[in-house]
Each structure stands twice: as structure tokens, then as C-alpha cells.
Amino acid sequence: MDSNKDIGTVFKQKLEGATKEPNAKLWDKIEVSLDKRDRKKRGFFFFWVGSGTATMILVLLYLNPSIFKKENKDQKIPITEIASENMEGASTSEFKTKKNNTFIVNDSVAGERISEFEQNQLNDLNLSEENSLTSQRSSPHPNKVNKEKDPFMDDSVTIKTTYHYYNGDTKQMLETTDKSVIDSLLERTNSNIDSLKVVETKILNPRKRDSLDQSN
Amino acid sequence: MTIEDLINKCIKNDRKAQGELFRRYKDVLYLTSLKYCRNQEEAEDNLHDAFMVIFQKIGTFKNLGSFEGWMKRITIFKAIDTYKAKKTIAVEIKDDLLEDVTIDEALCDLPLDDLLRLIQELPDQYRLVFNLYQLDDYSHKEIAGMLDISENTSKSNYHRAKQLLRKKILDKKPHLNYKTKN
Numbered sequence: 001m002d003s004n005k006d007i008g009t010v011f012k013q014k015l016e017g018a019t020k021e022p023n024a025k026l027w028d029k030i031e032v033s034l035d036k037r038d039r040k041k042r043g044f045f046f047f048w049v050g051s052g053t054a055t056m057i058l059v060l061l062y063l064n065p066s067i068f069k070k071e072n073k074d075q076k077i078p079i080t081e082i083a084s085e086n087m088e089g090a091s092t093s094e095f096k097t098k099k100n101n102t103f104i105v106n107d108s109v110a111g112e113r114i115s116e117f118e119q120n121q122l123n124d125l126n127l128s129e130e131n132s133l134t135s136q137r138s139s140p141h142p143n144k145v146n147k148e149k150d151p152f153m154d155d156s157v158t159i160k161t162t163y164h165y166y167n168g169d170t171k172q173m174l175e176t177t178d179k180s181v182i183d184s185l186l187e188r189t190n191s192n193i194d195s196l197k198v199v200e201t202k203i204l205n206p207r208k209r210d211s212l213d214q215s216n
Numbered sequence: 217m218t219i220e221d222l223i224n225k226c227i228k229n230d231r232k233a234q235g236e237l238f239r240r241y242k243d244v245l246y247l248t249s250l251k252y253c254r255n256q257e258e259a260e261d262n263l264h265d266a267f268m269v270i271f272q273k274i275g276t277f278k279n280l281g282s283f284e285g286w287m288k289r290i291t292i293f294k295a296i297d298t299y300k301a302k303k304t305i306a307v308e309i310k311d312d313l314l315e316d317v318t319i320d321e322a323l324c325d326l327p328l329d330d331l332l333r334l335i336q337e338l339p340d341q342y343r344l345v346f347n348l349y350q351l352d353d354y355s356h357k358e359i360a361g362m363l364d365i366s367e368n369t370s371k372s373n374y375h376r377a378k379q380l381l382r383k384k385i386l387d388k389k390p391h392l393n394y395k396t397k398n
Contacts, residue, residue, distance in 0.1 A: 011351070011381070015247070018247055019247050021246065022243070023260055033268055
């Protein structure tokens, strides 16, 4: 009996329907690969969303660059601190010192900062009353700006300081600063602009008054 | 759970369903990998890569044929891709040398692992052609297209593969005779 068969056919019959179990850890490997691929997909998604948003912002800026400029203008709120004081009862020989401070503040906490600044300035004036008066009288440039850095102010705050001499008898203001600035401040005061007003009152002590009277 | 439910959940990237699908078909597809690869390690790598493609492309399965057949094709094509990446030059045999290669069936009464090893030991292109033509019923024309070879090369590779298999079996059992037919 001839039992010879085509070897290909024999192999096919033997392998038909056969199965073999792979390594038990293979699924763990596949699971790790699937997790990696999912993370990659998410990363890819966020990358495109981020890139798209950035591109949109750039395009908007390119097409209408004034959008952000306008917002900045709105945020720049000039707050004027105007010194005014009750001059009633002041004698001819008495000199009152007034200090005008103008702030341009760009952030929303300006009010708090100015309050702190106001308190600080009043304290400073009380402590250095005598020195301040002497320097004003003797200095050829009485309106010289004090450039010492204030610990309560940051770089976003600009301070302009102007000094005045007031004659109580004539009731005339002797101006030593740029007149246009003073005029604008007075106009703002008269038109009741809703701005922060800080009163810095400086009354000389009796001993100093006497010395000033003698000098006049 | 029906296979349709399983497929739908796999499309939604449900990890449990993917695990269940793997458990159901891993043995069949592993045998396919073993036939097409050189050894167990390569076969496991191939099965891993095949399942990654299956989970990625499962949404494209159109229910036109058997799902198992679809997965089997992916497994085979993955093995062919690996082969193409490290393709070696194949030797073509002239048609007039082709002859039927027969063997006593009793000689092939070997354990599954031994039969698989015999196939794995064939040169890469012979092994692919033998598997595709003999075990998975692809035509020489289809094989030529898949492996970027001519039909004649496919035919000669198939013939050469059978000769090598017979030789290996007889080398294991040299006391038995074999015949060849023209």
C-alpha cells in the first residue's frame, strides 16, 4: 500500500485547527503598549489645541493690535493726591508747607497703596518737620524731587512732588513748581473729580514760627 | 458577550473588552505567528504587534467576512512586514526542476512543536511562500504581489520549501525510505 502523500498536504492536515498558547505575560505587554499609545494620543490632542489657541491669539493681535492697548489705557487710572488744608487762623508770619503728590498707578490695588503711602508721608513729615522746612528755605531748587525709594511703592508707581509757600496775610499762593501742573490739579479739585484726596497738613510748631518771624 | 458587543466595546477603547478579545483569539493567532516567524520570541513579538494593529483598526472591520479571518490576515501581514524589513536575496529555481515532493504520512507523525520547528527553520522567503500557498490558501499571484516577487519565484520557493521539509524529516528518521514523483 502506497502511503506517500504530498508533504504540503500532510502539513496542512496536521496543523489544521491546531492552537498554541502564548506566554501568559503577553497581555501585560500589550496593555502597557495600549496605555502608552493612549497617553501619546492625549498629548498630541493637547499639543494641537494649545498650538491652535496660540495661533488664534497671534492672528487676532496681528489683525487688531489695538485690542490690548485699549485695555491698558482703561487700566491706567490717574489718581491725584492734592494737598489742601484749612488755612484759617494762619498769621502773616506763619508759613504752611504743602506737598502735592501725583500718582499714575496701573493696578487695582492703588487705593490701598496710596493709603499706606499717605500714612507714611504724614509720619515722615511729623518726624522731619524742622529739617524739611530748612532745606526748602535754603535750597535754590525747593521743588527738587526726593528720589529715595519708598518701601511701599513699587516700580509701577511714579511720584511727582511739588512744594508751595503760603502767605497767610495776603492769602496768596507762592508757587515754586510748574504752574500748568498746579492749575490742572486745582481744576480737578474744583470740578469734584472722584479721585483720591489726601490731606497732608503741616503746621509748624510754635518755636519754629517764632524763628521764622524773626527772620522776616 | 457576543462578538459584536465585544467589537463595539473595543472600538470605544474599553480595556476589559480588549482583554477579553485577546483571551478568545490569542491561541489561534499565536499559531499563525509561529508558522510565519523564525521562533517563539519572534512569534510573540509579531502577535503583540498584530494585536496593537487589531485594536487600532477594529473600527474599520466591516462585518463582510469572518472576524477571525480578518485578525488572521493582520497577523500574517505583520509577519510579512517584518520579513520585508530584513529581506534577503532569494534563489530562483527553474520550472523544469519542479517536481512533486511526497513523503510517507507516518513519517510526519510528529508533535505540533516539532512540525512548527521544521517550518520555522526554513529560509524566510520559503517559509512565507509555503505558509501562504499551502496553509492559508493564497494564490501564487497574490503571494507575488504581497512579497514583491514574481509568480515563478513564488512557485519555485514553494517547491524548494517542500524539498527542505522532506529532507529534514528524513534526516531525523534516516532508516525510512521516501519517494518522489515526477
